[in-house]
Amino acid sequence: MENALKGIKILDLTQAMSGPFATMLLGDLGADIIKIEPPDGDQTRSWAPPYMEGISSYFMSTNRNKRSLAINLKTEEGKQIFRKLIAESDVLVENFRPGVIEKLGFSYDIARSINKNIVYCSISGYGQTGPMRDYPGYDLAILAMSGLLGITGNPGESPVKFAVPIADITTALFATVSILSALYNRERTGEGQYIDLSMLDSNFLVLTHQLMSYLSTGKNPEKLGSAHSSIAPYQAYKTLDSYIVITVGTEKLWKTFCETIDPGLENRTEFKTNVDRVSHRELLKKEIEDALKKKTTEDIYRTLVQNGIPCAPVNSVADAASSSQIKFREMIINMDTDYGKIRIPGTPFKLSKTPGEIRFPPPSLGSGNEEILQDIGMTSGQIEELYNKNIIFKRMKDE
Template sequence: MKPLDGIKVIDLSRILSGPYCTMVLADFGAEVIKIESPKGDDTRGWGPPFVGEESAYFLSVNRNKKSMVINLKTEEGRSVLLDLVKEADVVVENFRPGTLKRLKIDYETLKSVNPTIILASISGYGQTGPYTHKPGYDVIAQGMGGITSVTGEPGQPPVKVGFSIADIGTGMWAIVGIQSALLARQHTGKGQWIDVSLLDTIISWQTYLAGNYFASGKNPQPQGGAHPNIVPYQLFDSSDGYFNIAVGNEGLWEKFCIALGEPILAVNPKYKTNQHRLENREELIDYLQSIFSTKPSKYWISLFEEAGLPCGPVLSFEEIFKDPHVLAREQLVELEHPRAGKVKMTGIPIKLSETPGAITSPPPILGEHTIEILRDTLHLTEGKIASLIESGAISPMKETKTYL
């Protein structure tokens, strides 16, 4: 058993935030039917790199799903979708607000055919407010939500986070909303509309940075690899590369000084407490850096680990996916894809003791399950399926790619 066994999800989303959300739902047992346009999810053509003819980007967030091609601009295609919604529990979409209404598949329409349906809408700015008309992209949300202004080195230009944190994070919030709505439905018997946005996601994560601003009235500034409230808690450069050390309390500070061979630092009035260390941050960090630059990172990490201090290397992706702990946690998995062959991807990060998730099928080929879903879910006759194909409302799997 998986926790979402029996839950059917209609996935109208594309690119990253929605597909990430539905991939996690599928990992935990939901049946996810990915509805694609005849051209397919845009990311099917995003590359290089490709694995065989398949985009590495698309492969990374679409496992455990079925692909069905429906032309939602046709009345017949819209009718097929609404028939699927009647059998579904959840619909996920990440179009710009207003698009579903133009397609005549907005929440009120979906609710009219299935009062228990849960619609999760992911957008740049949400379904309300003066910015709903604007297109939403990860890099824009990072800038408007404050992450860009506090990322990077002091005195240098602002920097975005190195991956699409707003997209992935909003997909995660959508999962939380969907699971909450499913629980609520058990009590009320009703579905509901979930509204999550990239901008809200970034702002909600500001936590202590926003708290610092509310308390002081001062805009947080970029700290590079450092922490605005704790010292030392940051990256240091050794003789052969960077490593992290996190001295999060006074007990750790004392252990740190002893391990470093500098016990006098622990009682120095300028550094005795975290408040003192914050006040004298620059002087202390310069001194510590002068020590750390004399030996390689492995030396310092080994020294601090023996002392029970939180520390760690800065790994490349090659090093990450060879790390024995990462492998033991099954964060690297391999699947056989019908066209791409063996495909590697990241694993499931949530470990459940009784009802664990599972990766059971590779990302689907465009339209791979169209006929199967029409036949087995909607119980359409061969004649009706042939009619839908002829009208252009639906498309079966093609032998060659059609999405580049």
């Protein structure tokens, strides 16, 4: 079986999380990702420890299925090489602050003059236009600015950041959809285009029903911890030994839940409808935890699942990684690499005809130099000269 994006070449000028995660997804789907790195490498190569066989585990998390070309784009020879790569590529992705790529000499207009059909995606904190275009935008700042951070955490307490850079990851998903849409449009029309992808835009949209609640009532949504603003029971509940998440979204499920946990709950007037249960959320939480406090999470989980109630134990990362479902779905795989044996996440792209595939591991810095440059017609002697002149670089370990 072939990969869906086989034959698509993507120049990846991104660092940190949003851009690399997007290009990694496209690489899983078969695109040839050429990761352009500065002499010292992607900044996340130094976001360590921990390391995995001498490579930063943070870098490893977003850079599989890529070939690394470590090149100094501030030199004229480096720029000439990059122009040749643009001419032969389908997509260019960058996530510099607005204006930086223009100073390097590779704006969309310049890239289009080299390759009129190129799809060019710029990812930035606030977009390429507007009064905040020049502001720096890392994940936490975007979460705060978008309103998402303002509705996290427990009532009356400080905001709580999600434990992974969720604003970056959300942006990456929007970038991936945008790039695939632009490639499909190019297939129909023969024309490339420019994509202005804003982290703030992306995460403001993620407010979804919370934003619509504000727009319909004029009231700010409240912090609810793990609870849901419009459904109850729908949150984490304490058990004898830990916590379990229970999500009861229909009246039919509510009836079954009561029959399973405490039949008396169904007859309480405070809990008769979902509106009633939301209005008495704290009382409902106390009653449910009173019913659960003498049982372990595992016992409760098995009972609820057997009765069709959506629920889950609050797993640690180790618990999740060792679960039978993750193993069965091959979401952790073992790989042999030039720098040692590693374990990395599998791909979620389970397509029947063109599935995603982990073809090669995250690259050491510059490990693709020779292959990439030979692909554009350079000889071994010319490549050796580039090393001697400090135009290209290579390093096997990040430590």
